Amino acid sequence: MSTATGPLTEAEAQALREAVTEAVLATPAGLREALGSDPDAALRLVAATRVAAEESSRLLREAVAGARGAGHSWDTLGRLLGVSKQAAQQRFATPTRPAPEDAAGERExxxxxxxxxxxxxxxxxxxxxxxxxxxxxxxxxxxxxxxxxxxxxxxxxxxxxxxxxxxxxxxxxxxxxxxxxxxxxxxxxxxxxx
Incomplete structure (x- = not known):
């Protein structure tokens, strides 16, 4: 399937957007109701949205790592993310794998x-x-x-x-x-x- 959202249908993409919006508005108790009357509620909304954005960013990094682990190319991921394969690799490539340590007292x-x-x-x-x-x-x-x-x-x-x-x-x-x-x-x- 070739859509603007890749392998998701437009309806699936919209449902995800709505679910994230609902989570941000519903999770801090009373936020939705307070937005029309309490100026501090706007700050709580900013804080809740920041947490949601950080979590979404973390999930995206891990989803990309999972797709790489499943054998998908940077070219495929770049197309799905709307960037070049080089941009996808620069943004999401994991650091060099750790070298096994052999310090005294450590197991092999x-x-x-x-x-x-x-x-x-x-x-x-x-x-x-x-x-x-x-x-x-x-x-x-x-x-x-x-x-x-x-x-x-x-x-x-x-x-x-x-x-x-x-x-x-x-x-x-x-x-x-x-x-x-x-x-x-x-x-x-x-x-x-x-």
Whole structure:
């Protein structure tokens, strides 16, 4: 489908705009009602809109990273964003992948790269059985650390209640929940396979 909004229909794009507007006006208690009578409500609206813009910007960065991880090109992303591929890459490219550290006292680390959304989970399952677990990740890579137990890894699509449910089941979030998903790990208490 080729529209001004890319793979979204115009109706879907409009529904998203309306949902964001509604969230900004409805979340600070009483904001909508106060706008016509309280000058300070205008400042609360600015603050609420800033938070929404920051969150939208974060979601966009993570969505672009997710699309890159799924194998989409900068050219495709640039067209979707209405900029050149170079502009998209300059704005959204992640910094250089971290190098594994080998400082005294730290466990051995390896970089699993390149990986995509389509092959990372089987690779993490195999490495987890051998005692490796994720300590960091980004576009096209996972940084793994050696341990003396087997690990399992889970990729969870973002949802409001997922973190609490998974933590209750013994999973640990690798780092702050990212959009569109977060990565979790848990030790299995078994010695690593050779």
């Amino acid at each position: 680390r390896v970089l699993l790269s390149p990986v995509t959304a389509f092959d990372e989970m089987p690779l993490l399952a195999e490495r987890g059985r051998r005692g490796w677990h994720v300590v960091d990740y980004g576009t096209l890579y996972h940084l793994l650390e050696a341990s003396d137990t087997q690990w399992e890894h889970h990729r969870q699509p973002w949802s409001p209640g997922a973190r609490g449910r998974l933590e209750a089941e013994g999973w640990t979030l690798v780092k702050t929940m990212t959009f569109p998903w977060g990565y979790y790990k848990r030790p299995l208490g078994l010695p690593p396979e050779a």
